[in-house]
Amino acid sequence: MDALKKTPLYDTHIALSGKIVDFGGWALPVQYSSILEEHKAVRERAGLFDVSHMGEIEVRGSGAFEFLQHMLTNDLTGMQPGRCRYSPVCYEDGGTVDDILVYKHSDDRFLLIVNASNTEKDYEWFASHAPKDVIVENQSASWGQIALQGPKFMRVLEIAGTRGDIPQKNYTFTENFSVAGIDCMISRTGYTGEDGVEIYCKAQDTPKLHSKLMEAGKEVQLLPCGLGARDTLRFEASMPLYGHELSSEITPKEAGLHFAIKTAKPEFIGREALLEPEKRTRIGLKLIDRGIAREHSDVYLNDSLAGFVTSGGVAPTLGGNYAMALVDSRLANEEFFEIDVRGRKIKAQKVALPFYKRSN
Amino acid sequence: MTPNDRKYTKEHEWVKINGSIAEIGITDHAQQALGDIVFVELPNIDDTVSAGDSAAVVESVKAVSNIYTAAEGRIVEVNESLDERPELLNENPYENFIFKVEFTKVDENALISAEEYDAFVESEA
Incomplete structure (x- = not known):
């Protein structure tokens, strides 16, 4: 497994007896205790996931908004700073490059959260289409990401201690936030079908953030959760997973993601193909x-x-x-x-x- | 402890022989490697099986594993409690057989002792 990429939490996973597997080139735990126990913890209490392998790509510059309108199937018109929006990214033929989450800082600065195994491909895709007034930067290596999911997530944050506004609405985020004294960005998002948050921090702060949340989670019997439970949770909630429900051979329309395909938008890559019935x-x-x-x-x-x-x-x-x-x-x-x-x-x-x- | 009252295969099954009946199950190492077992596809009574055949399938949340038989003959009993409670193979792998074969022949070359099995698992790690 030496050739595998490690997240900042690799040593944490080993210390917690995580069963490490090769997940698209990343050494990540498939489970710590039991997939079913971890699944249950998230549905009933709270669970903690290392999602640091996810890619972060910043898009900034005066043309950022127009550029993303061209690249994404969803429409960012009217989107306020501090909001997140889900969108597929398509090829001209309607096949899917990736499905991503867009965080809007301002009209000229956005952060894209992309699937880990697609990070390089997405970066190339965005960078190669970017006009002169847009900068596309792959920031993946500098970010750590932890998902805290489950009905008791708020109690865990409370115990850990926070500074800043906890995002109250789904698909909103707070940029200047801190959990247990660690600077981070926090969004009311997730991939489990439960309420919860995803927390982004500096890569080097991730182990500390994880251990603080583990400690704070004791009261609600929070469990660290691996990729196995992440998959059963998203599967049960019927969320698409790139490489399965979506791929270069499967359009988002076929996957039933009509809510995120805005063909009313006059132009974007894949629009003509997506106008056709699936x-x-x-x-x-x-x-x-x-x-x-x-x-x-x-x-x-x-x-x-x-x-x-x-x-x-x-x-x-x-x-x-x-x-x-x-x-x-x-x-x-x-x-x-x-x-x-x-x-x-x-x-x-x-x-x-x-x-x-x-x-x- | 790996029980000494039976033999093992390198496919992580155990084989316990009583007279002309061979009981077959999976080892503790196998259940740990599979994780939560959620389904067992049992053979049918009276099926005839040859040595090396896949006679049953054990599925965990993430994995599918064939259960091979080192005993050749006729299936005479299956562990029906696994239909409702496949997790018994996680909880107590050595107390829960999967199927029993009334055998005409056993592939002795495929069988190793508990001690040899432990060493084999060690060497695979």
Whole structure:
């Protein structure tokens, strides 16, 4: 594993007995105790994730706003400083470069949070399209990032001690903030389907921030959580994951992300392709027969191939096994499908997405 | 402690032989490596299996693992409690068999002692 990239929390993971795996070139813990226990902690109490591998790309300059309007499928018009917005980034053919979170500091300064494995590709993509009045800077190495997620997250912050306004609304952030005396930026965002925050700090401050939050979390029995729980949580909340529900071969429209595709905007990369009706549609399936449908399993309707599974597995909070699948749009309203699992056809019923939605 | 009352395979199964019946399960190391086990696909009673066949599948949240049989013969019993409680393989791997084979032949070359198995796990780490 020597060739793997390490986040500033690598030694922390080892000290907490994290089971380290190669995640797209990063040495990260898949779990510390148990994926199911960690999943449960986030749904019921609180969990702490190292997401320092995520990429941070700053876009600044007098043309920054116009540039992003051209690069993103979502529309940043009317977006206030201190707000976050989700957006896919597309190729001309509608295929997805990445799906990202945009933090607006001002009309001429934005921070893009991109998927770890796409950081270099995204940087190249943005930098190669940037006009003279825009600077694109890959700041990933200087940032650490920790996600504090779960219904008790506020109590953990309270105990840790904060200075500055805790963002009250979803998809807002506070820039000059501090947690346990550590300077950071904090946003009311996450990737678990629970309430919570993501905290950005200097790379070198990340271990201290993590240990302060671990300590503060004792009262609510917070657990450190690995990539395994991050995946089951986002899967249950039916959030797309790049490389699975989205890719250069899958458009955000096929993935059902219509809310973030603003074709009313006169121009952006991929617009023409995204005006076309999608040929495939992402659907949710609940397995009726026993078994687990994994990614890439074929999905059938009356013995003819209808599509394939993009993510599948156990939904720990709901109970039972579920799958997200990309199927022929003409078949997307059918109710019963079959999924090929090791040569056996397993019955599955279409269910609404998201599978899990928190009550509040 | 790895129990001394049975043999092991390098695929991390245990094989316990009583007369003409071989019981097969997974080792503690296997369940730790898999993590939370959420599904076990059991063979059917009366299936015939050859040595080296994958006779069952154990799935954890993240991984899928074939369970091979070193005993050749007929499946005579499966552990149905794993249908409802697959986590028994995490909690008590040596007390919970997966299936039993009435064997005509056992692939002795594939079997190692508890001590040899522990050394093998050590060498893989």
